[in-house]
Amino acid sequence: MTRDEITTGLAEILEEVAGVTPDDVAEGKSFTDDLDVDSLSMVEVVVAAEEKFGVKIPDNEVQNLKTVGDAVSYIEAQS
Amino acid sequence: MAHTDVVVTGLGATTPLGGDVASTWDAMLNGQSGVSALTPDWAEQLPVRIAAQLAVDPAGLLDRVKLRRLDRSEAIAIIAAHQAWADAGLADSGLDPERLGVSVGSGIGGALTLLAQDDILEASGPRRVSPHTIPMLMPNGPAAWVGLELGAQAGVHCVASACATGAEAITLGMDMIRAGRADVVVAGGTEAVIHQLPIAGFSSMRAMSTRNDEPEKASRPWDKARDGFVLGEGAGTIVLERADHAAARGARVYARLAGAGITSDGYDIVQPHPEGAGAVRAIAKAIADADIDRRDIMHVNAHATSTPVGDLAEIKALRQALGDHPVLTATKSMSGHLLGAAGALESIATILAIRDGVVPPTINLDDPDDGLDLDVAANKARHLEIPAALNNSFGFGGHNVALVFTRA
Numbered sequence: 001m002t003r004d005e006i007t008t009g010l011a012e013i014l015e016e017v018a019g020v021t022p023d024d025v026a027e028g029k030s031f032t033d034d035l036d037v038d039s040l041s042m043v044e045v046v047v048a049a050e051e052k053f054g055v056k057i058p059d060n061e062v063q064n065l066k067t068v069g070d071a072v073s074y075i076e077a078q079s
Numbered sequence: 080m081a082h083t084d085v086v087v088t089g090l091g092a093t094t095p096l097g098g099d100v101a102s103t104w105d106a107m108l109n110g111q112s113g114v115s116a117l118t119p120d121w122a123e124q125l126p127v128r129i130a131a132q133l134a135v136d137p138a139g140l141l142d143r144v145k146l147r148r149l150d151r152s153e154a155i156a157i158i159a160a161h162q163a164w165a166d167a168g169l170a171d172s173g174l175d176p177e178r179l180g181v182s183v184g185s186g187i188g189g190a191l192t193l194l195a196q197d198d199i200l201e202a203s204g205p206r207r208v209s210p211h212t213i214p215m216l217m218p219n220g221p222a223a224w225v226g227l228e229l230g231a232q233a234g235v236h237c238v239a240s241a242c243a244t245g246a247e248a249i250t251l252g253m254d255m256i257r258a259g260r261a262d263v264v265v266a267g268g269t270e271a272v273i274h275q276l277p278i279a280g281f282s283s284m285r286a287m288s289t290r291n292d293e294p295e296k297a298s299r300p301w302d303k304a305r306d307g308f309v310l311g312e313g314a315g316t317i318v319l320e321r322a323d324h325a326a327a328r329g330a331r332v333y334a335r336l337a338g339a340g341i342t343s344d345g346y347d348i349v350q351p352h353p354e355g356a357g358a359v360r361a362i363a364k365a366i367a368d369a370d371i372d373r374r375d376i377m378h379v380n381a382h383a384t385s386t387p388v389g390d391l392a393e394i395k396a397l398r399q400a401l402g403d404h405p406v407l408t409a410t411k412s413m414s415g416h417l418l419g420a421a422g423a424l425e426s427i428a429t430i431l432a433i434r435d436g437v438v439p440p441t442i443n444l445d446d447p448d449d450g451l452d453l454d455v456a457a458n459k460a461r462h463l464e465i466p467a468a469l470n471n472s473f474g475f476g477g478h479n480v481a482l483v484f485t486r487a
Contacts, residue, residue: 019144040148043210 001053001079003027006072009052010045017044028070035068055079080151083257083367084374086487087333088325089167091159091267091426095414098135099162101426104431106413107439108460109396113297113414114309121275127287129294130273131311131415147335148211149224150189151271154222155314157228160265162418164229167318169263172328179231180220180261182252183269184238184245186419186474189216190272221269225316233261239419241474242382244268245315246422246482250339252319262324266317267423269461278310284349286386294426298416300409301390301451308384311415315423317430332487334430336369337467340364344477351389355396357479362400362469365481371467376483378438378468380429383409384416391450393471398453405461407455408432412442422472422480431482437462 011025018041024034031037037045046057049071057065057077065071092099095113098231108114122128137154138146146154160183164170192215199207214220221236228236234255238248245268252266281287286379288307290297298309325332342364343359352358366373379397383390390409397407410428418423432438437460444457467485474480 017144017147019142040210047206 003076006075007055007068010049010068010071013045013052015047017048018023025068027067027072030066030070031068033052049075053079084322085253085256085319085336086322086325087317087336087430088320088330089163089169089383090333090430091162091164091166092313092315092424092427093133093135093137093158093314094157094313094417094424095131095134095427100427101312102134104428107410107428108437110440110442110458110460111413112298112312112442114294114297116291116294122329125275125278126282126289127278129288129309131309132273133312139327140180140368148215150215150220152185152189153221153224154284155271156183156269156316157224159267159269159314159316160225160228163265163316163318168319168330169318174263176232178233179229180233180252180255180264181229181231181235182238182248182264182266183222183225184248184419185218185221185241185269185278186241186244187270189220190277191274191386192216194274194276197313201378218271224313225265229265229413231265240478240480241476242416242418242421243474243478243480244419245424245473246424246470246472246480247341247428247478249317249423249426249478250259251483252340252460253336253339255266255320262321264319266319267314268420269314270418270420271312271460272418273310275311281310288385296443298412300381300385300441301455302396302444303446303448305385305390307385308411309401309415311417311423313414313417313420315420315427317423317426318343334433334484334487336482337485338483340368340481342477342479346477349475351392351473352394355392356391357477358396358471358473359400361479362396362471363477363482365469365483369483370484371483372486374404375467376401376405376469377463378429378432378465378467379405379407380425380432380470381407381409382471382473384411391448394451394453398435401452401469405469406438406461407453408438409441410439412444422470425472426470426482426484429468433465433468433484433486436464
């Protein structure tokens with residue numbers, strides 16, 4: 001799966017869970033500061049991403065995933 | 080003792096009879112039933128397959144992402160509160176948030192969320208349980224959400240007294256204003272538990288009507304053929320305001336909330352006292368609190384849920400506490416029983432009856448019970464000058480709440 005494909009998949013999740021406009025989702029964007037994803041929604045995003053990409057994202061990793069790019073890199077490395 | 084005058088300046092509701100107060104009131108005056116067949120697959124196995132479902136689903140009225148975080152009881156409380164807020168003209172009034180309170184209760188709470196998340200837990204494990212589960216199912220959730228939406232900072236409260244919840248929440252709102260803790264309180268109740276488990280539970284108590292083949296005729300308070308209540312869902316809120324505060328901003332006033340009386344039976348966890356002793360005391364307290372003559376109470380919106388025992392116990396209580404002059408009605412014959420929202424919706428009906436000088440009908444009262452020896456607006460609305468009116472609410476647990484509204 002390419003980084004673009006992972007980004008697109010995350011954008012779908014972010015739209016469903018938090019109402020984020022898919023066009024706003026890019027690797028440089030911060031989940032909290034740019035996309036306005038609150039902590040409870042982030043939990044939903046993580047669980048949905050695990051399911052969608054077939055990976056495990058432990059809670060102690062989630063705090064390191066500040067940007068969409070961080071998440072893409074983590075998922076890319078795991079899958 | 081003279082109290083701070085409290086008036087009603089806004090109304091909001093979403094009910095089985097309509098998506099707002101105007102449509103609900105029209106349907107009531109026209110004697111329409113909000114009861115229909117339950118069509119989900121899960122209803123097939125139940126002894127009760129009818130309910131009074133919302134006329135307008137909240138799904139189209141709130142943002143999709145927001146709805147994911149709201150129990151149905153919270154979503155409809157928000158809808159009703161926004162209606163009442165707009166109706167009161169408070170949106171751009173410059174009201175100090177620290178003088179705005181909320182008192183919104185629920186009889187059962189976020190049961191739909193609890194049950195749906197339990198299904199997810201059983202099927203997919205704990206990690207799949209939504210992080211929004213707790214704020215969605217907590218009983219104070221509806222009050223908290225209404226407070227959040229309106230920015231209320233004078234205190235947000237959740238009353239729970241089963242089917243007396245809505246009326247008790249309104250009483251608490253009145254008390255907050257009388258005690259000087261708030262100038263405006265959005266008060267009422269909400270309930271959304273049309274699901275197989277609550278229905279099975281009430282059915283096992285033999286409390287519900289099983290007239291599945293005639294849904295519109297199932298809720299029939301005081302009729303000889305009544306066989307239990309019909310579960311309804313909905314939310315009702317009213318804006319209570321200190322009278323001089325309302326006058327200073329030129330607000331339209333629907334009615335005064337003149338007094339309230341609350342008692343507990345201390346008799347049985349679910350059965351009403353057979354003579355309605357606790358209800359008699361609640362009504363007497365409400366009249367004393369309102370400091371009016373009981374003869375001024377020309378109309379009663381009764382609790383009357385269409386159960387064999389409860390309906391007649393209330394008649395005995397009304398006769399003893401008020402005499403035989405008021406014209407009664409049971410709007411649950413049309414709306415079904417909204418549990419924690421019932422006292423709020425019925426307060427709205429009582430307020431509008433006073434304003435419009437009309438008693439909404441009790442439908443399906445075709446063959447009055449022999450024990451019904453008071454005057455009921457049976458099957459047709461009745462015009463009547465109403466200087467003061469009473470709204471009764473009783474709940475499992477032996478809760479009795481009587482509210483007295485008077486003309487503005």
